[in-house]
Amino acid sequence: MAVISGVGVSSGRAAGPVVRMPDPVGEPPAGATLPDGADVAAEGARIAAAAEQVRADLERRAAAAHGDGVAVLEATALMAADPTLVTAAQKKLSDGTSAPRAVWDAAAEVQAMLESLGGYMAERARDVADVRDRIVAVLDGRPAPGVPERAEPFVLVAHDLAPADTATLDPATCLALVTEGGGPTSHTAILARALGLPAVVAAAGILDVAEDTVVLVDGGAGTIQPDPPDDVVAQVRAAAARVLTFDGTGRTSDGHRVQLLANVGDPKGAAAAAEAGAEGVGLFRTEFCFLDRAEEPSVDEQVAQYTAVLAPFAGKKVVVRTLDAGADKPLPFLTDASEANPALGVRGYRTAWRHPEVLDHQLEAIARAGEASGAEVWVMAPMISTPAEAADFVARAATFGLATAGVMVEVPALALTPDHLMAKVAFASLGTNDLTQYTMAADRLLGDLAELSDGWQPAVLRLVHLTAEAGLQAERPVGVCGEAAADPALAVVLTGLGVTSLSMTARAIPDVAATLLSVTRAECVRLAELALSAPDAKAARAAVHAELPPLG
Known part of the structure; x- marks a missing residue:
């Protein structure tokens, strides 16, 4: 593939396999009903099991997270453990509403209730939306939203990243960020600079690059090169391993102070x-x-x-x-x-x-x-x-x-x-x-x-x-x-x-x-x-x- 150009927002170079953010969880069709012959009690149990799976997954990820990501994941796990959403969704099954749609509608009611309380409780409405998306993904058999887990370091590719996603990034495994959307002052750009990750935004065509394709990201030049030569990859990785320090005095080589x-x-x-x-x-x-x-x-x-x-x-x-x-x-x-x-x-x-x-x-x-x-x-x-x-x-x-x-x-x-x-x-x-x-x-x-x-x-x-x-x-x-x-x-x-x-x-x-x-x-x-x-x-x-x- 040809080199992809975007806007470089955080300098540095990194090379690694592409890992795609899962597509956002879409809203289930309005009026979606239970399949013919579906058992309401069984569907209710399926919702409860999905919520429990989400809670366990979030707690496991929180235990392995770093920095601000720990608090974000723990707060979402607590919301998943609260029976309010599950109970409200199970009640909606009795009128024939499908399980995913029941969860979606119940979440809307819980969010409205929390927002009406204002202050800290209103802030929890965002956690409800996150839990809703995760439960619906489990019910539909789709990947959970959020940053994928990989043992091997990777380059994260997405249309854009939400604050909750970026808070869970681990610089030890995420080598660089590339998004198709966003701009130089977007949340993704600001977080990339704060974490010291090379990043390119507004990279049209990046979503066409297949998962696991090795790419070279140049955050200064604003380019992404798919399938770079092995010797270039080795050079970039060696450079990234070097640790730079600052001696406390900014200056040019001839002593001009900045x-x-x-x-x-x-x-x-x-x-x-x-x-x-x-x-x-x-x-x-x-x-x-x-x-x-x-x-x-x-x-x-x-x-x-x-x-x-x-x-x-x-x-x-x-x-x-x-x-x-x-x-x-x-x-x-x-x-x-x-x-x-x-x-x-x-x-x-x-x-x-x-x-x-x-x-x-x-x-x-x-x-x-x-x-x-x-x-x-x-x-x-x-x-x-x-x-x-x-x-x-x-x-x-x-x-x-x-x-x-x-x-x-x-x-x-x-x-x-x-x-x-x-x-x-x-x-x-x-x-x-x-x-x-x-x-x-x-x-x-x-x-x-x-x-x-x-x-x-x-x-x-x-x-x-x-x-x-x-x-x-x-x-x-x-x-x-x-x-x-x-x-x-x-x-x-x-x-x-x-x-x-x-x-x-x-x-x-x-x-x-x-x-x-x-x-x-x-x-x-x-x-x-x-x-x-x-x-x-x-x-x-x-x-x-x-x-x-x-x-x-």
């Missing part, structure tokens, strides 16, 4: 970043203590949560982003769920227009947490569109003693007026995910637009260059905290464009550090010029990869 920081979103992530040797935190996402809540957390609660994240970085720089509510992170007490186009609506800093008290409470909590932790706290606001908004935020932060205040550059208008911006702020941080979305007019969550939602787009790189140059002239640091920083080749380009720091998932730091050490500052500039002069993202990526010895 801070290598971590993106974190909770205390667990902060601890992992500190263990990985990150020079600090370039993006602390504070949404974790606001999400799934009906009201704003108290200042004291925020202080405790933020201190837990900041503590591992005492004496080091931590850039704290204020609440980025809205769009894909709606909050009932702050945002309007009825907006026709929430990505262009009241989100990020704009929520402070009507609810300034929420931002003030957060700034107070950040300042107190900084004092308690000993971290060097910088603070920045998301979704800033004008230099005037930037000035307003800096002044508001100063009232709480937060002297190092800056903004996220995600809106093209701000990147096009960088001189005015730098006169107002202490620093700027480029959020390349949203900057790409707004520059290319392409929803970053829509897989069909994955080729446009690519940080390699020359138009996006030009905006990065404009902002970095203005920072250099004004002696203001300009970093990148979008997912683009985790791509070693793109990190070289960003360095050549003039950014002073790169913030990424902690697992990507050793690869980025090693790649930067392979080039001089002058080579970074030359490669950046190659990317800027390319006609599109694919050409920019190919031109730079061809010139980088470790990646060529």
